[in-house]
Structure formats: structure tokens, C-alpha cells
Amino acid sequence: MKLPGRLKLIAHMVPECNIVCDVGTDHAYIPIYLVNNKKCKKAIASDIRPGPINIAKKNIEEYGLLDSIETRIGNGLDTIKENEEDVIIIAGMGGIIIKDILERGIDKAKKANALILQPMYAIEVVHEWLCSNGFEVYDEKLAREEKKIYDVIAAKWTGKIQKKDILYHHIGEKLFEKKDPLLKLHIQNKIRQLDKIINEMENMKKRDLEKRKEYINLKEKYEKALTTI
Numbered sequence: 001m002k003l004p005g006r007l008k009l010i011a012h013m014v015p016e017c018n019i020v021c022d023v024g025t026d027h028a029y030i031p032i033y034l035v036n037n038k039k040c041k042k043a044i045a046s047d048i049r050p051g052p053i054n055i056a057k058k059n060i061e062e063y064g065l066l067d068s069i070e071t072r073i074g075n076g077l078d079t080i081k082e083n084e085e086d087v088i089i090i091a092g093m094g095g096i097i098i099k100d101i102l103e104r105g106i107d108k109a110k111k112a113n114a115l116i117l118q119p120m121y122a123i124e125v126v127h128e129w130l131c132s133n134g135f136e137v138y139d140e141k142l143a144r145e146e147k148k149i150y151d152v153i154a155a156k157w158t159g160k161i162q163k164k165d166i167l168y169h170h171i172g173e174k175l176f177e178k179k180d181p182l183l184k185l186h187i188q189n190k191i192r193q194l195d196k197i198i199n200e201m202e203n204m205k206k207r208d209l210e211k212r213k214e215y216i217n218l219k220e221k222y223e224k225a226l227t228t229i
Helices: 005-012 029-036 050-062 095-104 106-111 123-132 166-170 173-177 183-201 206-226
Strands: 017-023 040-047 069-073 087-093 114-119 135-145 148-157
Touching: 005 029, 005 087, 005 114, 005 135, 005 148, 017 029, 029 040, 029 050, 029 069, 040 050, 050 069, 087 095, 095 106, 095 114, 095 123, 106 148, 114 123, 123 135, 123 148, 123 166, 135 173, 135 183, 148 183, 166 206, 173 183, 183 206
Parallel strands: 017 040, 017 087, 040 069, 087 114
Antiparallel strands: 114 148, 135 148
16 A cells, blocks of 8 residues: 555654554545555554445455454544553644544553654644643654645653744644754744734734734744744
């Protein structure tokens, strides 16, 4: 199975393990890829909706992996049983949803050897929650797929609460440390997005002026960060 850029990076960042739990699996492409490539011995593909699970089952059967990949219907980390908290993937959702899933299942999240997280937007919500709840981001990478850039986080619980500059909630610190090849383009994209938001807010009512100032300050941080790359 050949994965597109976003899914390929998610799979690449999964460490070798016994069990992978893919929460919100959709079509089970990642579990199929991981088992086929022997990165994990067993996988659990879960989703809150029966529709995607039915498609996942067909895909798993097509690849002859019914003995290695189990499908489950349920909400978030509720589908993970005791001693299955090896590697947990939560990808393709908004940052607020990912944060809520982790918050509701924090005891299971703490036991995981790795959390592989890929928010489609609002990544700052995920970063902030991880820092505030004792999770360390030990790796982070960017992937490009068509015209979009996606961010994938690898984290684990250490118990150490961290306070970081707001810049690093929006753009992971590891991306700077490791000089990710897509980082410059990623920041430029974020500056363009903020420019659009700031311009749209220019004529808004006074109650929104404070938020506009926050965006302007964040944009200045992005621009300063660009000079360090």
C-alpha cells in the first residue's frame, strides 16, 4: 500500500511496537500499512461511526489482515482496553477534538509509549494542552501533500509541566531544533493566513480589537522566527 504524504509521515513517526491504536481510523489505511511493513504486531482501528468501520473492515479483509487488525466502534480512547496503550494515533481531526479526546482519556494517554497526533487545524490547542498536562513533544515533522503542509507531533507523558512561548504552540519547537526542510514555507503560509485574518478584522467592533492585536503580535513573532532559519 502506498500512502500519500500526510499519512506516510504519520506512519513513519510510529515507533516499532506491539500494538497500535488508530483512533478515528477512517479507512484503516495506516494500520494496514503498519502491519504490512511489520512496524507493529497488532493494530486496533476504531471510529465513532459505523460507516468508516465497515469500509475499514473491507480494506483489512482485502489485504488479508483480519487476524492482525481489529476494528472497534466507540468514542475516543474508550475503545482501548487495559494494556493496549502502546502507541496511540489520533489524526485527521481538529485540534480541539484531539485535545478533548486526550482529556477524556488522559489516564490511557499517560500510559502510552507514544502519542502520534496530527491536527488538521488549531494545532496550538494541542501543543498547549500537552505542555500543561505533563506531555513532552519528543519529535515533530512536516509533510507536504499537494499544496498543503501538515504537522505531525510525537509525544509521551513525563509528568513535567512546561510553559512555552506562544510561538511554539503554533509552530512546534522541534521543527526549529531539527531545521525541518518545510519550516520556512510553513511559516510563510501562516503569515499569509494571519494577514488575511487581520485585514478582515480591521473594521470589526471594539470587542474584537484585542483579538486583532493578538494576531498582529503573533505575526511579528512569525516574521522574527523567519530570520532565524
